[in-house]
Amino acid sequence: MASSNMPYAVRAYERRRLADALRKMILIRKFEEAAEASYMRGLIHGTMHLSIGQEASAVGSCMSLEERDKITSTHRGHGHCLARGADLGRMFAEFFGKETGYCRGRGGSMHIADVERGNLGANGIVGGGLPIAVGSALSAKRLGTGAVTVCFFGDGANNEGAFHESLNMAAIWKLPVVFVCENNLYGMSMSTDRSTAVGNISERAAAYSMPGATVDGNDFSAVAEAVDAAVARARAGEGPSLVENMTYRLRGHSRSDRNRYRTKQEIDDWAKRDPITRLFGMLVSHGVMAEGDMAELDGDAARKIDDALAFAASSPDPKVEEAAFYVYAGSGAR
Amino acid sequence: MPVEVIMPKVDMDMASGKILAWHVSAGDEVSKGDPLFDIETDKAAMEVESPGDGILRFPVDEGAVVQIGRPVGWIYADGEVASDPPGGIPSSKDEFRQSVPGEATADGSRNNISSGPDNISGKFRASPLARSLARADGFEIATIVGTGPRGRIEAKDVRNYQARRESEADTSDALAVSESASGTGTPIILLHGFASDAKSWTRLESNLGQRPLVRMELPGHGRSQILKAVGFPDLAATVRQTFDGLNLDKAHLIGHSLGGALLLDLANARPDLVASLTLIAPAGLGPEINGELLAGILRATRSESLGPWLKKLVADESLVTESYVQAAMRDRMEQSTRAAQEAMADALFPDGVQAFDLRAALARVEVPTRILWGKQDRMIQWNHALRAPGRVAIHLLDGIGHMPQIEAPEEVARIIEANL
Numbered sequence: 001m002a003s004s005n006m007p008y009a010v011r012a013y014e015r016r017r018l019a020d021a022l023r024k025m026i027l028i029r030k031f032e033e034a035a036e037a038s039y040m041r042g043l044i045h046g047t048m049h050l051s052i053g054q055e056a057s058a059v060g061s062c063m064s065l066e067e068r069d070k071i072t073s074t075h076r077g078h079g080h081c082l083a084r085g086a087d088l089g090r091m092f093a094e095f096f097g098k099e100t101g102y103c104r105g106r107g108g109s110m111h112i113a114d115v116e117r118g119n120l121g122a123n124g125i126v127g128g129g130l131p132i133a134v135g136s137a138l139s140a141k142r143l144g145t146g147a148v149t150v151c152f153f154g155d156g157a158n159n160e161g162a163f164h165e166s167l168n169m170a171a172i173w174k175l176p177v178v179f180v181c182e183n184n185l186y187g188m189s190m191s192t193d194r195s196t197a198v199g200n201i202s203e204r205a206a207a208y209s210m211p212g213a214t215v216d217g218n219d220f221s222a223v224a225e226a227v228d229a230a231v232a233r234a235r236a237g238e239g240p241s242l243v244e245n246m247t248y249r250l251r252g253h254s255r256s257d258r259n260r261y262r263t264k265q266e267i268d269d270w271a272k273r274d275p276i277t278r279l280f281g282m283l284v285s286h287g288v289m290a291e292g293d294m295a296e297l298d299g300d301a302a303r304k305i306d307d308a309l310a311f312a313a314s315s316p317d318p319k320v321e322e323a324a325f326y327v328y329a330g331s332g333a334r
Numbered sequence: 335m336p337v338e339v340i341m342p343k344v345d346m347d348m349a350s351g352k353i354l355a356w357h358v359s360a361g362d363e364v365s366k367g368d369p370l371f372d373i374e375t376d377k378a379a380m381e382v383e384s385p386g387d388g389i390l391r392f393p394v395d396e397g398a399v400v401q402i403g404r405p406v407g408w409i410y411a412d413g414e415v416a417s418d419p420p421g422g423i424p425s426s427k428d429e430f431r432q433s434v435p436g437e438a439t440a441d442g443s444r445n446n447i448s449s450g451p452d453n454i455s456g457k458f459r460a461s462p463l464a465r466s467l468a469r470a471d472g473f474e475i476a477t478i479v480g481t482g483p484r485g486r487i488e489a490k491d492v493r494n495y496q497a498r499r500e501s502e503a504d505t506s507d508a509l510a511v512s513e514s515a516s517g518t519g520t521p522i523i524l525l526h527g528f529a530s531d532a533k534s535w536t537r538l539e540s541n542l543g544q545r546p547l548v549r550m551e552l553p554g555h556g557r558s559q560i561l562k563a564v565g566f567p568d569l570a571a572t573v574r575q576t577f578d579g580l581n582l583d584k585a586h587l588i589g590h591s592l593g594g595a596l597l598l599d600l601a602n603a604r605p606d607l608v609a610s611l612t613l614i615a616p617a618g619l620g621p622e623i624n625g626e627l628l629a630g631i632l633r634a635t636r637s638e639s640l641g642p643w644l645k646k647l648v649a650d651e652s653l654v655t656e657s658y659v660q661a662a663m664r665d666r667m668e669q670s671t672r673a674a675q676e677a678m679a680d681a682l683f684p685d686g687v688q689a690f691d692l693r694a695a696l697a698r699v700e701v702p703t704r705i706l707w708g709k710q711d712r713m714i715q716w717n718h719a720l721r722a723p724g725r726v727a728i729h730l731l732d733g734i735g736h737m738p739q740i741e742a743p744e745e746v747a748r749i750i751e752a753n754l
Contacts, residue, residue, distance in 0.1 A: 040402070041342075041403035042349075045346070046346060255345075255346075256345045258380045260482070
């Protein structure tokens with residue numbers, strides 16, 4: 001049968017959902033490029049971690065999530081937020097420190113939470129989202145909501161104690177959680193070769209008696225196939241899984257990264273494996289999209305970004321005397 | 335519309351950055367992603383890539399400090415007319431200079447560009463920390479080899495260089511050596527006396543013609559490090575070691591006072607490598623030395639107490655000016671320097687007596703040797719010269735004290751030159 005040779009994504013999703021996934025990936029890319037430009041102009045305070053090059057991992061991992069499902073994100077979490085449908089304007093407003101931002105401008109890039117859409121929050125602590133995801137999955141199980149939690153974390157977190165404790169706890173209680181490791185090869189400037197005892201981080205799954213899989217994280221279809229299966233397993237009450245998306249951040253660790261630990265050649269090689277170009281090529285070759293559609297998708301995304309930037313720029317700054325409000329629970333305006 | 339090239343914010347707390355160097359010149363073609371310029375912030379230096387394809391126009395001067403987000407140049411597409419830079423930025427670099435940081439320009443915008451406080455030396459790559467370490471240590475950073483990306487000199491390179499320099503000094507105990515920039519012929523080695531340094535040769539050097547000069551400095555003097563072992567045999571061994579390290583085929587030796595004694599010992603130990611020996615008021619030819627004068631110099635902690643003793647070193651006391659005394663005191667300000675010299679004096683001249691005798695060595699030395707002595711020397715009596723064997727030439731200078739090379743440099747140079 002000819003269809004068995006078709007990529008998983010083309011078999012599994014309607015054309016509308018595929019187009020939507022591509023649109024989200026382009027939006028994430030443009031969003032981060034605009035954020036980068038704003039940062040360079042000094043409009044954004046603090047620092048910022050860009051996931052440019054990792055868009056397939058963010059969007060592909062959320063394909064089978066429902067409204068009731070949850071995610072936890074990382075310091076490199078803009079893609080996760082947007083994959084779950086976060087509002088572009090409120091995200092930019094958060095970066096700019098505006099009152100209309102997700103955390104009323106008090107949190108910045110690393111602290112965007114959107115609980116209404118099931119995003120339990122980005123986290124500035126490496127591995128900080130793992131125990132939260134286990135807690136979320138435990139509550140879903142105890143309350144019988146049927147919700148699945150997808151926990152994003154990076155390769156740097158896989159050597160944290162919290163990673164091992166979380167996977168163990170999730171396994172012994174058979175919790176509905178999917179651990180998605182976005183392995184972009186470097187924890188700051190430390191390569192996984194130097195930091196991690198196992199060749200593939202997914203091998204760690206065996207220690208906690210759960211399935212582990214390593215996939216090409218720049219291949220949207222491969223990511224979606226692996227995470228969909230893990231979500232189905234979690235939903236069926238069979239417990240957690242570990243999926244490792246092999247990917248690459250084309251930008252530095254943070255905005256102050258000088259890229260001294262990797263070569264330009266390596267960056268260029270990964271740029272040739274751009275997940276957006278690859279998904280678009282796949283959709284064109286399977287007749288889901290036409291070559292000429294890219295310009296329109298780009299234009300759409302650019303317009304959305306412009307509107308969002310305008311919204312954020314025109315939003316009010318917090319009042320100085322209220323700067324400490326909303327920082328702790330219950331410290332909001334009375 | 336040309337593409338604006340801005341000073342990017344690359345650190346959380348960065349307000350402005352310095353243009354270290356442009357990788358391309360105005361009028362050159364660049365492609366998006368090409369290295370365009372290097373910037374330096376308070377924390378680091380980094381490369382900035384071109385934001386577009388085209389021709390670079392109106393780059394700000396290297397060394398300029400630019401506020402983040404402000405333009406530092408423009409990239410024009412092929413065929414795009416470049417008359418004035420867009421955005422109301424003044425076109426000539428002179429105008430950049432004149433504009434005061436934060437001062438409003440004609441169109442009301444703020445043009446926060448100012449020249450950097452210091453010029454960058456060359457286009458070699460070095461991290462800001464490496465530069466500041468080298469500056470603090472007082473050496474030219476361009477002299478060391480960088481091991482960072484594309485030969486960038488990093489802090490660890492500077493530290494390695496410093497450690498290497500120190501360990502070389504530690505293991506070999508070599509003395510500080512400075513060499514004249516040019517010169518031809520057999521080199522001259524100069525070794526100063528106790529409580530002095532290589533600067534004491536300056537007046538003689540300007541009368542010495544064109545030979546290459548190599549100045550050594552005693553331990554705990556000038557730029558030489560302090561050594562623990564300071565007996566005469568230790569010093570002599572250190573001088574030999576330093577001399578051997580120079581790998582010279584032949585050298586003329588000129589030593590003053592203690593330096594004379596040490597070079598006499600060297601000439602005795604390395605007869606084949608010495609072309610001639612000149613001893614100026616040398617130590618080692620008799621037991622007497624002015625212990626009171628030595629102690630007075632060693633004790634002095636300020637120019638007021640040092641000056642009267644320094645005057646005793648020369649015959650014409652007007653040579654010892656206020657500024658000379660102050661300069662001499664500056665060299666002795668370090669407590670560690672004075673303590674080191676005191677320990678040395680205690681080993682070499684206990685109770686005001688020269689504890690070493692080089693008359694036997696002088697008897698053995700066969701190279702042409704001469705002794706110069708001031709007849710008014712109040713540190714070591716000139717009649718010690720009379721103990722030299724007959725083949726040693728003796729020049730006695732009337733109206734001169736312990737410092738002939740300072741008191742009568744022309745005369746001293748004439749005597750030396752005639753015999754080289």
